[in-house]
Amino acid sequence: MPVYSDGLGLDVTAASGEAASAFGSTVDGYVRFTRDVGDRLKDTLTADPDMPLAHVTKGYFMKLFGTKAMAMRADKALGTATELFARLDTTEREQGHLVALGAWCAGDIDGAADAWERILLDHPKDMLALRLAHFAHFYAGNGGKMRDSVARVLHAWDRSHPLYGNLIGMYGFGLEEAGEYRRGERYAREAVEIDPKDAWSVHAVAHVMEMEGRHREGIDWIKGLEPHWNSVHNFRFHVWWHRALFHLERYELEEVMALYDAQVASDLEADQYLDVVNAAALLWRLELYGLQVGPERWAQLAALAEKHMDDHELIFVSLHYLMALLGAGRLAEAGEMIEKLRAYAKEEGTRDQTQARITGKVGLALADAMTAIRTGSPARAVTLIWPLRDDIRLIGGSHAQRDVFEEMLVDAALKGGETAKARALLSERTEKKPNSAWSWERYGEALGAAGADGSSASRKAAELRTSAH
Ligand SMILES: [Fe+2]
Incomplete structure (x- = not known):
């Protein structure tokens, strides 16, 4: 099959130049969080129903939903792609993507990350591989890898590339997660100057401000750019979540609650895991700050959570679903969910299951600790969390997101009479x-x-x- 340019500096196997550029537009939409990214992929497959890399990308997008139902559709896309790769001439880069999707579908996210990093050695402009590696390193809680993965491709990029701003914004976020706040803020701000709609980069600057306790400045930063970043898909609610977090630090609890209702939890029916992650963590924190959030809000989240009892794509997400069940006082369902996680953790021994391993190592203890907190045994929660404090990062997410676990440990230590530990923490x-x-x-x-x-x-x-x- 012939190759055509995707408009982003790479050749792609396709039936026509039209299909190749529709594919480039799909990658562009994915990186920029556009609301029509799914339509862009559909347009690509309409232009060329047999385009090998488009089927792999379909599998990637299904996996990104983080649900069992969508993972099954990813398996199907992998099957179609495998058949196409066997039948058609494809490039080495495209074959690398098939390997990555295969590993991911098998539960081996670390293996998928290795495959994306291998592609990037020869194809440093492969933004699809780079963005997915960024995702994998993020959910491995590895800021250093997020930073260095982008740093390794900088040699091939300059401002003439349409996604250059997004690239340096990703670099900025990686630097921030690795604790390099000055450089991180500089790169992320430059990315926002290039494109103020680049929500990932707006959010990277907000992360620096969160880590440095610049709360007022963080509110102004997010407010000032709102007309831009608020045009992106549900990721915008995560940016609203960051603004709510700044208000929370300032004890502007009414404002937090108003933002929760008007924005953070305003599109729960979309059933996107990040929305529930934002919402559950914010309610939990509000209660730690002394505000009673009311049973209805928890109940609404718990109703969503119970639909995802069998989703084990990301332990970080499962723990937030559990938070929702516990917050709503639905202890039987919470217990059921933990038993399912316990069974899932045992899969680690059968094949290389990245998330099953982390569930066994850290996730189950956090799940049991949260249950202990909600059932009046805070000292037990401290016993469970204390020995693995340094490993909590393995569940992934950002420092700002994982801070809810640190806050719950502090609170449990105080309430459980673990005075020396509370003082030290x-x-x-x-x-x-x-x-x-x-x-x-x-x-x-x-x-x-x-x-x-x-x-x-x-x-x-x-x-x-x-x-x-
Ligand atoms: Fe964030």
Whole structure:
């Protein structure tokens, strides 16, 4: 079969130039989070129903939904693609993508990431491989890999490429997750200058501000660019979630609740996992900050969660579904879900199942700890989480997202009478997050409980609550 340019600097096997450029437009839509990305892929397959890489990409998109039902459709796309690759001449790059999809469908996300990284050695402009590797490294909780994966391809890119801004925005986010805030902010801001609609990069800057406790600045940053990033698909609710988080740190709890209702949880019927992840974590945090969020909101999330009991694509996501069930007080379903996760973790021994391994290593303990918290046994939660604190990152997600687990540990330590641990955790946390009023307030409590003077920590908390941070 002939090859044509995809318009993004790569050759792709296709029946026509029209199909190849529709494919390029699909990759462009995926990277830019456009709402019509699914239609773009359909247009590609209409132009060439046998285009090998388009079928692999269909499989990728199905896997990205993170549900069992869609994973089965990904398996089907893999079957079609495998048959096409056997029948048609394809390039080595395309064959690399087939290997990656095969590994991913088998549950071996680490293997898929290796396949994408191998492609990038010879094809550093392969944005599809790069963005998917970014995804895999993100859900491995590996900021260093997110950063370095992009750094390794920079040699091949310049501003003339239509996705250059997105590339450096991804680099900015990787730098941020690896703790390099200055460089991360510089690259992500440059990406936003190139394209203010680049929500991933807007969000990368917000992450830097979150990590550095620049809450007021973070609100202004997100507000100032809202007309741009708010045009993207459901990822926009995650940007709203970041704004809500800044308000939360400032104890503007009414504002958080209003944003929750108007934005963060405004499209739950779309049944996208990231929406539930945002919503469940925000409700859990609001309760840690002392606000009663009401049974209806939890019930709404729990109704969605129970539909995903058998989804084990990402343990990070499953833990948020569990949060929803526990928040709603549906303990029987929560227990059922944990038993399913326990059975899933055992699959690790049968083949290389990245997520099953992490579920066994960290996920189950976190699941049991959350149940302990919600059933009045906070000390047990501390016993479960404490030994694996440093491994929580393996569940993936960002530092900002995983912070809910750190906050629940702190709260459980205080409530469970684990005074020395609470004091140690908060001593660490106030160093790391000196602008966090919530942390200083609890530090004061922990010091007091340990018989020390916690008044200056409590004063610091009061100051922060009324300051402009
Ligand atoms: Fe984020």
